[in-house]
Amino acid sequence: MNSALSYTPDYQNLKGVREGIGDELLEQAKTHPNLYVLTANLKESTKIDKFAENNPERFFDVGVAEQNLAGISAGLGLSNNIVFMSSYSVFSPGRNWDQIRVSICYSNANVKIIGGHTGIATGKDGATHQALEDLAITRVIPNMQVLTPLDYIQARESVKHAILSKSPIYIRSYREKSPQIFHEEKNFNLLKPQIIKEGKDLTVFSSGPILFEALKAIEKIEKELNITVELINISSLKPLDSTVLIQSLNKTKIGISVEDHQISGGIGSAILEATAEEIPVPFKIIGINNSFGESGTTKELYEKYGISENKIREKIIQFLKRNK
Amino acid sequence: MESQLLKNEKFEEIKKLEKVAYELRVSVIKTLTHAESGHSAGALGLADIFAALYFKFLNIHPENYQDEKRDRVVLSAGHVCPILYSTLAKRGFFKEEELLTLREIDSRLQGHPHNNSLPGVENSSGPLGQGISIGIGMAINSQNKNLNYYTVVIGSDGELNEGQVWEGAMFLAHHKIKRLIWIIDRNNIQIDGYTKDILDLGNIKNKFKSFGLEVFEINGNKMEEICLALETVLAIIESPIIIIANTIPGKGVDFMEYKFEWHGKPPSKEEESKALKSLEENFKNAK
Numbered sequence: 001m002n003s004a005l006s007y008t009p010d011y012q013n014l015k016g017v018r019e020g021i022g023d024e025l026l027e028q029a030k031t032h033p034n035l036y037v038l039t040a041n042l043k044e045s046t047k048i049d050k051f052a053e054n055n056p057e058r059f060f061d062v063g064v065a066e067q068n069l070a071g072i073s074a075g076l077g078l079s080n081n082i083v084f085m086s087s088y089s090v091f092s093p094g095r096n097w098d099q100i101r102v103s104i105c106y107s108n109a110n111v112k113i114i115g116g117h118t119g120i121a122t123g124k125d126g127a128t129h130q131a132l133e134d135l136a137i138t139r140v141i142p143n144m145q146v147l148t149p150l151d152y153i154q155a156r157e158s159v160k161h162a163i164l165s166k167s168p169i170y171i172r173s174y175r176e177k178s179p180q181i182f183h184e185e186k187n188f189n190l191l192k193p194q195i196i197k198e199g200k201d202l203t204v205f206s207s208g209p210i211l212f213e214a215l216k217a218i219e220k221i222e223k224e225l226n227i228t229v230e231l232i233n234i235s236s237l238k239p240l241d242s243t244v245l246i247q248s249l250n251k252t253k254i255g256i257s258v259e260d261h262q263i264s265g266g267i268g269s270a271i272l273e274a275t276a277e278e279i280p281v282p283f284k285i286i287g288i289n290n291s292f293g294e295s296g297t298t299k300e301l302y303e304k305y306g307i308s309e310n311k312i313r314e315k316i317i318q319f320l321k322r323n324k
Numbered sequence: 325m326e327s328q329l330l331k332n333e334k335f336e337e338i339k340k341l342e343k344v345a346y347e348l349r350v351s352v353i354k355t356l357t358h359a360e361s362g363h364s365a366g367a368l369g370l371a372d373i374f375a376a377l378y379f380k381f382l383n384i385h386p387e388n389y390q391d392e393k394r395d396r397v398v399l400s401a402g403h404v405c406p407i408l409y410s411t412l413a414k415r416g417f418f419k420e421e422e423l424l425t426l427r428e429i430d431s432r433l434q435g436h437p438h439n440n441s442l443p444g445v446e447n448s449s450g451p452l453g454q455g456i457s458i459g460i461g462m463a464i465n466s467q468n469k470n471l472n473y474y475t476v477v478i479g480s481d482g483e484l485n486e487g488q489v490w491e492g493a494m495f496l497a498h499h500k501i502k503r504l505i506w507i508i509d510r511n512n513i514q515i516d517g518y519t520k521d522i523l524d525l526g527n528i529k530n531k532f533k534s535f536g537l538e539v540f541e542i543n544g545n546k547m548e549e550i551c552l553a554l555e556t557v558l559a560i561i562e563s564p565i566i567i568i569a570n571t572i573p574g575k576g577v578d579f580m581e582y583k584f585e586w587h588g589k590p591p592s593k594e595e596e597s598k599a600l601k602s603l604e605e606n607f608k609n610a611k
Contacts, residue, residue: 057468060499068457068491075461078439078447080392083461098451099488103458107439107448 005197007181009212014177017208018116020155021173022047025084028163029055034081035163038062040069046086046116046173066092070099070111077109082163089115089131093138093170104168105143112162113138116173119208119260120293120301123175127292136265138170139238145169146238147190148207148267153182154235157190176298178209191236193244199228202320203248203255207234207267210260210307217313225320234267242274249275254323255283258312263287282323286315337380338547339611344414345375345547346607349576351410351423353599356590359426362435365573365586366404366480369511369545373569374411376550377476381558386416389444395473396462398447400455401480401509402436403588408445409433417444453486455479456506460495463504463564474558477506482514485523496564497536504564505557509544511573513584532566544569578602 029035029051037051038060052059062069066087073085085092093100093113104111115138118131139146145167149155155173162169181196188194193205196215199222206214211233218229230248234240249255255275257268268285276283288305302308306315348371356362378384382395399408406426413420418432425431432442436450447458459477466473483489496504510528512519519525532539538560542553550569557565573587574580577599591599 060464062491062495065488065491065495067453067488068460068495071454071457071488071492072461072464072495074447074454075398075458075463076465077461078458079462079465081465099454099457102448102451103454 402449452483456492
């Protein structure tokens, strides 16, 4: 038994979140003369090269200097500008967390932090380049919003939202291209969790490209166990609109979250913080379990670190059995 | 040749600024004593520079502090904020009575400055080394929007331990950031001891020069020298300027001068009267 999908993934037409961010910044530059983009030596791989070519006076590559990146961005953001600083998440906010905390967030500077190459699926670069803690260290800072776009179109919407909002915002980006699911911006509200498919026996929450692994696992489980599973995508982790989450858990009475991030402090933690008081139900967080990653292909890494379609399926079945 | 009249005018102005600096020191001592916590030495050492910046050279006052053309002071060494607060109060940004709320609950005068709490505070600081980068961002804004304001970053020698300042220095030189003046308070102390004993900074002037930056070195407690330097560097708009200001930590209070032990502590009530007396005597003797 499979419940119907509210959104249909296109597994053929793969596009990247980072491409969505880059394309939208290029577009927004035309109507926002005070839009700046800065990077610390990662122009091409975070896809802001087109903005740089077209807006040289509003683009700065500060070199491999993430602390200075955050500080210059803060200074510009405190002077009536909209600033995007783009790097790999392990370096920014990884390297420059204090500068982001004080110069940007405490000062409420209008700065958006694009954290690229997040999750374990960052190619073969290994543990130093796999941002598995970024959500924990960003969502904990007051004044900071955290967006986690799922596909190309949500990435573009994230940039649009960030431009309109005056607060500091962290946007989680990815190296790998992923299936497209929302297709058009009118199909979702970025600030509200989206029900990808409805179900009544279990709620699964996810975010980012790992959601497609969860979706494939769920589709198998529904047939195997003759149940229906609700799948919810979180595109804004902070603020996190808990209404849809609570409604769903009220219905299914059991929840599981799936994320490409440490179990500690990420999507699952945020969902529990937002729902546990209202609707305490059995809840399992599937994610990276207090471990660094390593080199490998995405497929190998997902499998070894327990977040492949196959591993997610096993963990869900086990959890459902225990909570029958 | 300068006329005698002009010389007299300048002399009077210097004397006036010296008096302001003395009054700022008195204010700093009273504020810190009342707060029973805070940093004395650096705040006293910088009084002359703050007097010159806010009472002669910069275009910042209570009426224009939100104007986008105002000059910016970015305090990087946030712990010396009592001198910033005393200066802002004296300049009329808020009432001087409010100084006595320093470090108290619900106060706008936070232990380390917060930009959104108090008018005239441009940036938040406390963790060292962050100010130069913020100043660069503000100076780029001045340049790109043709606002032509000046950005003055006030840092310290101790914070040169931080790697971020050297990232900023490279950027400054590479991009030849205009209308940015970086004043480094060279008082040779930091909280744990003398800078040469903790982490020897070597020849700071040569270090910055080797980055391709223009560096001035002055006596940061001599008003005439401060004014001459600021007059000179404000006229150089095509490149960033570093001013190494040699100051005496605890300047004006005999028992505090040159002592790193006074980096991070306030005077007690008893020490307050001694300090005020010492300030007064030193001011009179200098006349």
